[in-house]
Amino acid sequence: MAKRILVTGASGWLGLGIVKALLARGDEVIGLDIHMSPQLSALRQHYPRFASVEADLGEWSQVMEAFRKHEPQAVVHAAAIVGVVHAADIPVKAMRVNVEGSVNLFEAMRFHDVKRVVNISTEETYGDFTAHIIDETHPQKPTSVYGLTKLAAEHYGRIYADRYGIECINTRTCWVYGPDLPRARVPKVFIDAALAGQSYHLKAGGDLAVDQVYIDDTVAGVLLALDKPKHRFDAYHIATGQAPSIDDVARIVRELVPGADVSTSPGWYLHGDKFPTAKKGALDISRARKELGYAPKYDLRKGIEHTLSLARESLRSA
Template sequence: MKTILVTGGSGWLGSAVVRRLLERGDRVVSADIGINPGLAALARSNDGLINEVADLGEWSQVMRLFDKHPIDAVVHTAAIVGVLQCADIPAKALRVNVEGMVNLLEAMRFHGVKRVIHVSTEETYGDFLSESITEDHVQKPTSIYGLTKLAAEHYGDVYSRDHGLECIHVRTCWVYGPNLPRPRMPQTYVDAALRGERLHHRSGGDLAVDQVYIEDTVTGLLLALDKEEHRFRAYNVATGEAPTLSQVAALVAAEVPGADLQIDAGPYSHGDRIPTARKGALDISRARAELGYEPAFPIGKGIALMVRISREARGN
């Protein structure tokens, strides 16, 4: 039985990683700035889970995690996530996404822990130069979020080269699923549809972007964690397809009869104020060939499941 540290373990993606690791029999140390009620309850019923409160921005707290627990590997999900969120709090984004990464790598170096799976993002690429891009696409981010995650990637690469660590970057793209914790599509589409509210965006419908269901993201992360030897430092983990936002809205409407969703043609801006980078699909050929990754949730299936779970949670 391995002991896996999951940073950001009480977060939306982190808690999904924690649960999947426990299901397969791993021992998990979940570290976050707070403990969500679901994981607190899970720890009471499953002695394979230990919840720890720790701020990755505090060196002493990170070191204490490794002093206290015999960590075998790390899945690093902790971050300030999102273009809008990082733009609003750039100093905190730098502290969490970059300084937190450095503190984690230093603690691993001191304690002889070699492998970390780093959750990265398509935002590190900046503007896509083609409709589908591989991991070798130039990384020229246009957002503060992308800048911080690219810096974290570079730190991981340097520590891998100079200190014998193995930092593997899994680049995701617009991860979605039930209870997405920020007001971004398709969560906003699903919420409006289930509330019977009209949602009309006057622009953004033309944006074509890969969107990956949360469970597929977790699958990709664990495949990277488990691979014995890696020939590559980075993998795209998404679907390999890029539906437009108007197409996604139509999928939601098809699952909720009577839904009034309209996403007009035009460019998309985060929060109606920060233009998005040019997007497209992430080529997942490397993840397929090297990890055996295959997305189980194409966009139609993922949206249908998201609507069903959200409807059941709302009682309608």
């Protein structure tokens, strides 16, 4: 099992979670990001097994230098321009980071003989779901710039697997939530409003059914994919297999925070109030259960409860 892992996007929300989980179990970690967050830098004081690298994945020479200097044995790829709205606002940069950056990474792996990468991918690569619950064989026809760039990275990975024997394992996750989610999305918007004693009404999209997975379960799934000695598949759903509606999320927050005034209206959900979402649903996790032993610990209620209690703690200590 690889013990010196390079994590891209290490300052990011999921990347940092993955770095911490790897360090906690004793691995050596190299955290690469285009900018160093204070949380990432702070890890250096506690873990001599941690090294950080400020590098732009879009710059081939910087990626190669990181591999030359730190000699990773495997990679978790979490760096990206993330989100449907964000990527649509800066499509050229999204292509440069998500596609060119991934190819630079695969090339560096080829030159340095690194054989495994777990690429964090997304349900956005599917576009419109054709059923309430879908498995990993569902056609991938993205309807967003973000989904298209993430699909391109997956396909490049397949070519590098065929040509150069690099195993590129894709963990396709869905809407990940938990403490400090860095974007204004459900359930964060409801939780933040409820704790601040403010009202939040989502104008449309209450009936959107979408798989929502707690961050710790996502991180656990990524590590299982990283550790499995031999893979029969190159893609796994790391989600919950359930698709609660956005209205369910609001109801749970109302039940858990007495007096919370959060609600939704029916209609098509809009990303950032402007882009209609693709049709969503649940991601079947049977393959990940069987092949990886993945078993999510949080259903939506438990995940929101946990997020709330951590948010309350951080408000108390602020």
